[in-house]
Amino acid sequence: MSCHHGRLGFLALLLLAAAPTSFGCGDDDENKDTSDAGDGDAGADRFAGCDKVIEAGSTTEQVQEIFIGAQTGQTLCFADGNYAFTSELSLSVADVTVQGNPADRSAVVLDYAGQEEGKDALTSTADGFTIQHLTVKNSSGNTIVTRGVARVTFRDLKVFWDAGSATTDGAYAVYPLSADGVLVEGCEVVGAADAGIYVGQSKNIIVRNNLVHGNVAGIEIENSDNALVTGNETYDNSSGILVFALPNLEKKDGKATIVENNNIHDNNHENFGQGGTTVSFVPPGSGVLVIANDNTEFRGNTFTNNNTAAIVAVSFPTFSLICVANEGSNCGGGDPATDPYLSKLYIHDNTYSNNGTAPDPLVAGLIGSPLPNVLWDGVTPPDAPTDQLCLGPNGTTVLQFGDNGGFFDDTETPITDPAAFSCTIPSPFETITLPQEST
Numbered sequence: 207m208s209c210h211h212g213r214l215g216f217l218a219l220l221l222l223a224a225a226p227t228s229f230g231c232g233d234d235d236e237n238k239d240t241s242d243a244g245d246g247d248a249g250a251d252r253f254a255g256c257d258k259v260i261e262a263g264s265t266t267e268q269v270q271e272i273f274i275g276a277q278t279g280q281t282l283c284f285a286d287g288n289y290a291f292t293s294e295l296s297l298s299v300a301d302v303t304v305q306g307n308p309a310d311r312s313a314v315v316l317d318y319a320g321q322e323e324g325k326d327a328l329t330s331t332a333d334g335f336t337i338q339h340l341t342v343k344n345s346s347g348n349t350i351v352t353r354g355v356a357r358v359t360f361r362d363l364k365v366f367w368d369a370g371s372a373t374t375d376g377a378y379a380v381y382p383l384s385a386d387g388v389l390v391e392g393c394e395v396v397g398a399a400d401a402g403i404y405v406g407q408s409k410n411i412i413v414r415n416n417l418v419h420g421n422v423a424g425i426e427i428e429n430s431d432n433a434l435v436t437g438n439e440t441y442d443n444s445s446g447i448l449v450f451a452l453p454n455l456e457k458k459d460g461k462a463t464i465v466e467n468n469n470i471h472d473n474n475h476e477n478f479g480q481g482g483t484t485v486s487f488v489p490p491g492s493g494v495l496v497i498a499n500d501n502t503e504f505r506g507n508t509f510t511n512n513n514t515a516a517i518v519a520v521s522f523p524t525f526s527l528i529c530v531a532n533e534g535s536n537c538g539g540g541d542p543a544t545d546p547y548l549s550k551l552y553i554h555d556n557t558y559s560n561n562g563t564a565p566d567p568l569v570a571g572l573i574g575s576p577l578p579n580v581l582w583d584g585v586t587p588p589d590a591p592t593d594q595l596c597l598g599p600n601g602t603t604v605l606q607f608g609d610n611g612g613f614f615d616d617t618e619t620p621i622t623d624p625a626a627f628s629c630t631i632p633s634p635f636e637t638i639t640l641p642q643e644s645t
Contacts, residue, residue: 252307255281262287266295273297281305284340286313294324300332306340311362319344319368326351326376330358336642338362344369348378356386357642366396371420373478375399379421383407384456387640391415399478400485401426401448405433407457412638413438422479423448423488427499429455433463434638439471444490446473446512451498452484453522453541461500462634470494471510487529489514489566496548498522501634503552509561514569515577516561517553519595521585522546524608531568547587552631553580554598562603572613578603578622585610596629 253259257280260269273295276282281303297304306314318327325347328337335352338361342349349365352358365379377400382388385408394417395402402421405411411433418424424440426448427433433449440446447470451460470493479486488495491514496502498521509516523546529537562577573581584606586594597604601624607614614620 252309253283256283256305258282260284262289264289266291266293270295273299276302278302284314284316288315288317290317290320291327292320292322294321294326295328297328297330297335298332301334302330302332303336303338304328304340305336305338308339308362311339311364312341314340316340316342317344318342318346321346329353330355333357334642335359336361341365342379343367345376345379347376348381349376350379351381352383352385354384355382357640358382358385358387359389359642360391360393361389362392364394364396365398365402366394369397371397371475371478373399373480377401377480378404380404381406386410387642388412389640389642394418395424396420398422399480400483402443404428405430407455408433410638410640412436412640418446419443420475422475422477422485424473426450427460427463428452429457429460431460431462432635432638435463435465436467439469440493441469441472442475443473444475444477444479445488445492445495446470447494448488449494449496449499449502451500451522451544453544453546455544458541458543459500459545460498463499463502464634465494465502465504465507467506469508469510470512470516471508472512474511474513482534484529487525487532487534489518489528489569491515491564491566491569492518493561494518496520496551497525498544498546498548499551500545500548501550501631503554503631503633505552505555508557508559509579510559512561513564514562514566515581516556516558516579518569518581519548519551520581520583521548524583524585527613528568528572531572545587547585547590548583549587549590549594550631551582551594552596552598552633553602554596554600554630556602558602573605573607578605580604582606583608583613584621593629593631595627596631597624597627598630599628601625601628 262285276299327345329351333356336359341364367375379395380403388411398421401423402418404426406428409431415437419442424443428450493512493516496519526537558579606621
């Protein structure tokens, strides 16, 4: 989540001219070859629906050649085993599925500890890409990357680094950028030095039923429209969920996000993001951090033991002050095309327990300690109507610690009465229907 970002750079496709002697797969689509597929204990059903089976222990060159030769609509299946890759893999054929073992994602492990060329683990630039049922570890950069695609699915993956939560880990694990129609479900991500699951500059997004822990940011929705984040568990991250609209990106805004029915707890990990990146200024202990996004709704979530606060909601200028206080560089917005204000944030019907009890020292120094469940900087767009923050009729503990004039000082009174925010805001959308789920 730097400003910005390795997110915008992608390596060229690997074009390997030399065909390997043996791929361990069949090239005749009418007679799919599932022989010699490594650990075949799962039986014939293990490879039902597979157009090609990649033999256990295949080299980077062999697998890349299979990816280059793939045809639209094919399913490429890895046999059970560990694969040691020395360079990035790439795929540019539409509607291809890359698959491990549906019964056990740990049975197929793609290991990039010995990576010598390229930065990321696997990139796709084709519509209809699906990757599922496997484990990827130790990418030196980002792990699974797509850019500018429609209908991308990440399902039942595990991504981690043997080093644990370390600054040297890759920045992003699941990383779709500029996509239309994103589904991320049933994944586990551990140790990303920026965001475990990141969806950026995209639209029509569902992130559901994932387990993300030990990252700087668990889940991040950035400069994106129409995103549903539901049924996830985020813990032991520096921040559980980020919803951002940041300056200096190709897409200039972020709006319409619903975060519902997630278990967001114990997100108190030391921030190990690379110094100078935007994520490195995220306060540990924040269950959720919202920056400048519009039309955002939090409902039905459980917030427990997040030391700074359950939800921190600020404009970009306020976040810039945090950056400056951290002696960061490039802390200003510098992008007049991006609206720096947060607006229409609706927080209601969540469950809270033991949040704000030991805020990050920087936050405590600026705002105080202990802190309530919801923190808001009170900054509103010029000429905006009232009701930019609503807590519903029941409310929760809240602190408005500033307004358009900046942080309140000793002569001003912070607003802590939930009744001041007892309004409602219509939901940003009713439902999201993704084309990959209707086929």
